[in-house]
Amino acid sequence: MNTNLSALKIGENGRFLTYQNGEPFFWLGDTAWELIHRLSLADTRVYFQNRVDKGFTIIQTVILAELDGLTVPNANGDLPLKNLDPSQPNEAYFSHLDQVIALAKEMGLYLALLPTWGDKFNKKWGTGPEVFTPENAKAFGADLAKRYAKHQHLVWVLGGDRIPEDKEDEAIIEQMAQGIRAFDKNSLITYHPNGGIIASDIFGKSAWLQVDMFQSRHQKKFREYNFVNKAKSKRPVRPVINGEPGYENIPNLLNKWNFQRLDASDIRLSAYWSMLSGAAGYTYGSNEVWQMHSTNTIPLFGAHLSWQKALDLPGARQMKILRQVFESLPWQEMLTSRKIFSGINWPFTQKKMALTTADQSCILVYQPTGSKIKLSLNKAILKDASSYWINPHDGEVIAHEGKPSNTFKTPNRLQDWLLLILSSGQNEQWQYPRS
Structure with a gap:
């Protein structure tokens, strides 16, 4: 304390x-x-x-x-x-x-x-x-x-x-x-x-x-x-x-x-x-x-x-x-980003949102309703990155499996999720929850 x-x-x-x-x-x-x-x-x-x-x-x-x-x-x-x-x-x-x-x-x-x-x-x-x-x-x-x-x-x-x-x-x-x-x-x-x-x-x-x-x-x-x-x-x-x-x-x-x-x-x-x-x-x-x-x-x-x-x-x-x-993130260095989403983020739906560092080495996405999240990121960033789902209900972290891709499918469609994408350097430093 x-x-x-x-x-x-x-x-x-x-x-x-x-x-x-x-x-x-x-x-x-x-x-x-x-x-x-x-x-x-x-x-x-x-x-x-x-x-x-x-x-x-x-x-x-x-x-x-x-x-x-x-x-x-x-x-x-x-x-x-x-x-x-x-x-x-x-x-x-x-x-x-x-x-x-x-x-x-x-x-x-x-x-x-x-x-x-x-x-x-x-x-x-x-x-x-x-x-x-x-x-x-x-x-x-x-x-x-x-x-x-x-x-x-x-x-x-x-x-x-x-x-x-x-x-x-x-x-x-x-x-x-x-x-x-x-x-x-x-x-x-x-x-x-x-x-x-x-x-x-x-x-x-x-x-x-x-x-x-x-x-x-x-x-x-x-x-x-x-x-x-x-x-x-x-x-x-x-x-x-x-x-x-x-x-x-x-x-x-x-x-x-x-x-x-x-x-x-x-x-x-x-x-x-x-x-x-x-x-x-x-x-x-x-x-x-x-x-x-x-x-x-x-x-x-x-x-x-x-x-x-x-x-x-x-x-x-x-x-x-x-x-x-x-x-657990450099959150005060991160800015709201709309450009990382591909497709249309319809205003009449429950809007998904993202924060990212300037170099996109750390990206946090909030998806209000479980579904696919389609991003528009450089393949080099994705190839070097680790991705995680964080459950905002209980804090559980689930490593995202599969080949590097701009499409992420939420573990469960019936709830909201956080998607965290970290470069190798950011991943090495990430402590969640922070001690």
Whole structure:
């Protein structure tokens, strides 16, 4: 367990995140919005341990939480603010936050920390109340930074499922960012918008926005690559994170009948579409875990499992495989490639995607539905290469058999697969999973 967590920074090409020593950082996030609000420290340790065991690297959570976070006390019976006033923090509540932050470091986890959920400055929906002005937002951000700037394992996330609807909303965010940056010079800052929006669409000209983030809708086959591609086209260049995809076990499009829930296959499709289109990381989510649902809470969006049981849903387990595959490769040197496919990659099908190094010595293909994969590679590359199928369900590696060819037939047509092609030099270095 790595407890020597350095502040994250932007890599040299501007597209990815690294540790201070330049080693790649794989953002594998989990959505735990109600963690600080609803869990005791003992339960937080249980949750953190589960996520460490599953390979997660960063946890996204909120200080002033969405679900009546200002009026319903936390697990210790404490409210975050006195008199609903951001200038009057309740020390008991923030002492608990101190312990959560320290525990995350102890367990080797980064925290993507939202100062507030969006309904506290724009109550378009939710419970609110709206308590922020540009003036107290700046002071609140400054107070948080003064208290927590000493920690190297934090990323600040502004917004909270909202976009500004007027000049005051924009000013609240800008001032909160300035308050944080005045006293925390090292931690990265990003913005969490609502569904189908990219942070740089709103704050693309703001110097404080260092990492671009978008939210998928809770929808099957959302085509996350379109949003990654759009973000990658923006200037200045920023790393892109899918910060809230569709949650496992949530009803498709949040339908009120609670049918056609998103399952592990939807999670994998979203994750690999995001990563193979060039994202710097991916955040998983579970319907019951984000709200920390238990017998004592009102279920939202058809939640029916306890958060403890939902921790072990198949999609959560399979995120570790995603990380292991990427970390076994020079993934931050690889670029999305459409040219290696022969034939037509039909837009109305479940799109296959590929990453490749510039010299094609390392190629990773994701095939959403099992079938033949037809490539257009130089025969000299194929003759020198080793090829493997990786099962994204369980991580099993199967060596591809047969003569060098541009046609690869998946082992099983009824599921998704990863195809890895390595030159002899890359094959000698490949360690999967990386030790």
